[in-house]
Amino acid sequence: MDRRQFLKASTASLAAHGVTRPWVAAYAQAEPIRVGVLAPLTGVVAAGGREMVEGTQFYFDSISNQIAGRKVELLVEDDASNPDTALQKARKLVEQNNAHFLIGNLLANTGLAVANYVKENGTPYFIPIIAADDLTQRARIKNVIRVAGYSASAFTHPLGDYAYKKLGYKRIATISQDYSFGHEQCGGLCQVFTESGGEIVQQFWHPLNTADFSPYIGEISNLKIDALFMMENGADATRLIQQFASFGLKGQLPVISAMNSTDQSVIRTLGAECEGIVSAAHFAEGSDNPVTQKFVVDYTAKYGKIPSLFGFSMYSGSMWVSQAIEKLGGKVEDRDALITTVLGIELTNSPLGKAIKLDSYGNPIYDVAVRKVTKRPDGKLWNVPIDIYANVSQFWSYDPKTYMQQPTYSRSFQGIKKA
Amino acid sequence: MTTLGQATPSPPAISSGSRGRMLFVLSLLFAALAVLPLGLSRYQLGLATEMLIYGTLAMSIDILAGFAGRTSLAHGAIFGVSAYVVVYVISTLNLSPVLAIALGVSAATLLAALFALIAVRTSGVYFLLITLALGMIIWGICLRWTDVTGGENGLRGDLRVGILRDPRAFYWITLAVSGLLSLAMWRLVRSPFGLTLRGIRDSESRMRSLGYNVQAHLFVGFVVSGFFAGAAGVLYAFFNSFVSPTTVALAQSVQGLLMAITGGIGTLFGSFIGSAAILTLQNVVSSYTERWQTALGLTFILVMIFAPHGLVGLLRSVLPSQALRAGQ
Numbered sequence: 104m105d106r107r108q109f110l111k112a113s114t115a116s117l118a119a120h121g122v123t124r125p126w127v128a129a130y131a132q133a134e135p136i137r138v139g140v141l142a143p144l145t146g147v148v149a150a151g152g153r154e155m156v157e158g159t160q161f162y163f164d165s166i167s168n169q170i171a172g173r174k175v176e177l178l179v180e181d182d183a184s185n186p187d188t189a190l191q192k193a194r195k196l197v198e199q200n201n202a203h204f205l206i207g208n209l210l211a212n213t214g215l216a217v218a219n220y221v222k223e224n225g226t227p228y229f230i231p232i233i234a235a236d237d238l239t240q241r242a243r244i245k246n247v248i249r250v251a252g253y254s255a256s257a258f259t260h261p262l263g264d265y266a267y268k269k270l271g272y273k274r275i276a277t278i279s280q281d282y283s284f285g286h287e288q289c290g291g292l293c294q295v296f297t298e299s300g301g302e303i304v305q306q307f308w309h310p311l312n313t314a315d316f317s318p319y320i321g322e323i324s325n326l327k328i329d330a331l332f333m334m335e336n337g338a339d340a341t342r343l344i345q346q347f348a349s350f351g352l353k354g355q356l357p358v359i360s361a362m363n364s365t366d367q368s369v370i371r372t373l374g375a376e377c378e379g380i381v382s383a384a385h386f387a388e389g390s391d392n393p394v395t396q397k398f399v400v401d402y403t404a405k406y407g408k409i410p411s412l413f414g415f416s417m418y419s420g421s422m423w424v425s426q427a428i429e430k431l432g433g434k435v436e437d438r439d440a441l442i443t444t445v446l447g448i449e450l451t452n453s454p455l456g457k458a459i460k461l462d463s464y465g466n467p468i469y470d471v472a473v474r475k476v477t478k479r480p481d482g483k484l485w486n487v488p489i490d491i492y493a494n495v496s497q498f499w500s501y502d503p504k505t506y507m508q509q510p511t512y513s514r515s516f517q518g519i520k521k522a
Numbered sequence: 523m524t525t526l527g528q529a530t531p532s533p534p535a536i537s538s539g540s541r542g543r544m545l546f547v548l549s550l551l552f553a554a555l556a557v558l559p560l561g562l563s564r565y566q567l568g569l570a571t572e573m574l575i576y577g578t579l580a581m582s583i584d585i586l587a588g589f590a591g592r593t594s595l596a597h598g599a600i601f602g603v604s605a606y607v608v609v610y611v612i613s614t615l616n617l618s619p620v621l622a623i624a625l626g627v628s629a630a631t632l633l634a635a636l637f638a639l640i641a642v643r644t645s646g647v648y649f650l651l652i653t654l655a656l657g658m659i660i661w662g663i664c665l666r667w668t669d670v671t672g673g674e675n676g677l678r679g680d681l682r683v684g685i686l687r688d689p690r691a692f693y694w695i696t697l698a699v700s701g702l703l704s705l706a707m708w709r710l711v712r713s714p715f716g717l718t719l720r721g722i723r724d725s726e727s728r729m730r731s732l733g734y735n736v737q738a739h740l741f742v743g744f745v746v747s748g749f750f751a752g753a754a755g756v757l758y759a760f761f762n763s764f765v766s767p768t769t770v771a772l773a774q775s776v777q778g779l780l781m782a783i784t785g786g787i788g789t790l791f792g793s794f795i796g797s798a799a800i801l802t803l804q805n806v807v808s809s810y811t812e813r814w815q816t817a818l819g820l821t822f823i824l825v826m827i828f829a830p831h832g833l834v835g836l837l838r839s840v841l842p843s844q845a846l847r848a849g850q
Contacts, residue, residue, distance in 0.1 A: 144812040145812060145814075145815055180808065180809070181808055181812050181814070183815075185768050185773075186676060186764070186766045186768055187762070187766070187768050187769060190762060190764065191572070191804075191805070192808075194565055194568050195565055195805060195809075197565075198563065198564040198565030198568065199563060199565035199566070210674075211674070211675055212674050212675045212676055212766050212768075215675050215676070215678060215764075216676070216678070216762075216764050216766065219678040219679075219763055219764050220763075220764075222680075223680075223682070223687070223763075235675065281666075282673055282674040283668075283673055283674060283675050513668060513669075514668060515669070
C-alpha cells in the first residue's frame with residue numbers, strides 16, 4: 104500500500120466511523136486536558152510535595168483520568184522548593200507542554216513567583232496550598248485562585264476568638280517561625296485575641312530550621328501566661344513539640360497552634376507529646392462526617408498513611424477545577440470561562456462533607472473546625488473537631504475594604520490592639 | 523584555587539591572523555545566535571535567554587578563577603544584589619528603568635569593591651572561604667531585612683514592559699548586551715592588565731618582586747568582574763521580574779562556578795557552553811525523573827574525570843583547530 108492509497112483508505116475508514124459513531128469521533132479528536140502540576144519533590148519540603156502529587160493522582164484516578172470525555176494528562180514538575188526553579192518549570196509547562204492550567208506549589212515564595220508569571224500571560228493557576236494572604240486580598244490576580252486552599256490568617260482569626268471566649272485564656276505568648284507564613288498566621292490570632300480583650304505577653308520569632316528550642320522554652324516557662332500559641336511547620340514543629348514535652352511543660356502550660364503544626368505530616372511521627380493541642384482548620388481528619396471518613400479510609404488504604412493537609416488540599420483542589428471543566432463540557436481552552444466557572448462552583452462532594460464556595464476574592468469560605476489532637480483506639484493520633492465556626496470569611500468579621508487598608512501582617516505589624 | 527589556574531594551558535601568542543580568524547568565528551557564531559529565535563519555541567527561547575544571562579555570570583567568575591587563580595563564591599550574591607536593586611527601584615520606588623539599571627550595576631560594583639577589600643589579601647582555599655562567608659552575609663540580609671527585601675517571599679514587579687514583553691526582542695537585547703559584555707571581558711583578559719592577572723595566578727611572589735602591586739591588581743580585577751556579574755544580574759531581574767533570597771544564595775554562586783568549570787576554566791567563552799549544557803540538563807532530565815539532581819551530580823563527576831579542562835578543553839583535544847585555539 105503506497106502512501107496515497109493509505110491516506111485514502113484511512114480517510115475512508117475514519118469517515119465511515121464518523122458517520123456511524125459521530126460522538127466517538129468527536130471525543131477521539133479532542134486533545135487531552137493537560138494539567139501542569141508543580142510540587143516540591145526535592146528540597147526542604149519534599150515530603151509534603153510527594154503527598155501533594157499523591158493527592159492529585161488519587162483524585163484523577165478516582166475519575167479514571169477523564170473529564171467530560173477528554174483524557175486527563177498529568178504533567179508533574181519538581182519546583183525543588185526554589186522560586187527560581189518553580190518559575191522555570193512553570194514556563195516549561197505553559198510554553199513547552201502547553202498545559203491548560205497550573206496547580207500546586209507548596210512554599211509561598213514559589214507560589215508568588217509563579218503567580219507573578221501567570222499574571223502576564225493569563226494561564227489559570229490554582230493554589231490549594233499557597234497561603235500568602237495577599238494573593239486573595241491586597242494583591243489579587245484574576246487568574247490565580249485558591250481552590251480548596253486557605254489564606255494564612257483565615258483560621259487563626261477564629262482560633263484567637265476561641266482562645267479568649269471559650270478557653271478563657273487572658274494572657275498568652277506566641278512562638279513562631281520568622282517568615283511571612285508565620286507572621287500572617289500569628290498576626291491573625293493576635294489581632295482577634297487582643298481585640299476581644301486578651302493580652303499578648305511576648306512574641307518569640309525564631310529562624311526556620313531551629314534545632315534547639317531550649318532558650319525559648321526557658322523564657323516561656325518563666326512567663327506568667329495562660330497558654331502558648333505556636334506556629335511551626337515541618338521539622339520545627341516536631342522538634343518544638345518534643346522539646347516542650349521533655350522540659351516537662353506539657354500538662355503545665357496549654358498549647359494552641361496553627362493548623363500546620365498538628366497536621367498529619369507532623370503528628371504521624373510523634374507520640375503522646377502532641378496530644379491535646381488545639382488548632383483551627385477547615386479539614387479535620389478525625390471528623391465523624393461519613394464523607395470525610397470515607398476519604399480518610401480510602402486514602403489510608405492506598406498510601407498507607409492518614410492524609411495530611413497536602414494530600415487533602417490537592418485532592419479537593421483538583422476536584423474543584425475538574426467540576427468546573429465538566430460544567431464547561433471539557434472546553435478547558437477558554438480561560439476566561441474556566442476562571443468564571445471555577446469562581447462560581449459550589450463544591451458539594453469534597454472530603455469536607457459539606458458545600459464550599461469561593462468569595463469574590465477567590466478564597467474559599469469554610470466552616471472552620473476547632474480541632475484537638477486525640478489518640479485513636481489503634482494508637483494513631485489525629486485531629487478531632489471539638490467546635491465549629493460556620494462560614495468563616497478570610498476577613499473574619501471585618502469589612503473587606505477596611506481590613507485591606509491595614510498592612511499585611513508582618514513581624515512589625517501583628518494587629519495587636521493597644522490596651 | 524591555584525591548581526585550577528595552573529591546569530589551564532597557557533595561551534599561544536596572538537598573531538594578527540589568529541585574531542582575525544577568531545573574530546570571524548565569533549561573528550559567525552553571533553549571527554547564528556541572532557537568527558535562533560526564528561526556529562525556536564517560546565519556551566526554548568526563554569531557556570536560550572537564560573543561558574546567555576548565566577553564561578555572562580559564569581564568564582565574570584572565570585575572569586577571577588581562570589585568569590587570576592582566585593575562585594570566588596560570592597558572585598552569586600553580587601549578581602543577586604544587582605537584581606534586587608533593579609526590582610526594588612522599579613517596583614517599590616517606581617523610578618525609571620534606566621535609573622534602576624544604573625543603580626543595580628553600581629550597587630553590584632560597590633559591593634564587589636567592598637568584598638575585594640577584604641578578600642584580595644588571601645588566595646587558595648582562604649579566598650574561597652572568605653568569599654563564601656561574604657556571600658552568605660548578603661543572603662542572610664536578603665532573607666531577614668523583610669521590610670525592604672520582602673524576606674523569604676522576595677520582590678516582584680512588572681519589569682517587562684513595552685518591547686521587553688516580546689520574548690524575541692528580549693532575547694535579542696540579551697544577546698546584544700551579553701555579546702558586548704563578553705567582548706569587553708575577552709579584551710580585558712588580553713590587555714596588559716589581564717596579563718598581569720595571569721602573572722599573579724602563575725606566581726604571586728615573582729610578580730611582587732618584579733614590582734607589581736599584586737593586591738591592587740587583584741582588587742581591580744575583582745571589582746571589574748563584579749561589574750560584569752552585576753550587569754548579568756540586571757538582565758536576570760528583567761528576565762524574571764522577580765527576585766528572592768535563592769537568587770543570592772550560595773547555590774547561585776556554585777552554579778555559576780560549575781558552569782565556568784564545565785565549559786572550561788580560563789576559556790571565557792566556554793562559560794556559555796557550560797551554561798547551555800547545565801541548563802539543558804536541568805530542564806530535560808527533570809522532566810523524566812525527580813532524581814535529576816543526582817543525574818546532574820554524576821555528570822559533573824564525569825566531566826571532572828574525562829574533561830578536566832571542561833567541554834572546551836575536550837573539544838580542543840579532539841579537534842585541535844586554530845579557530846578553537848584562538849577562542850582562548
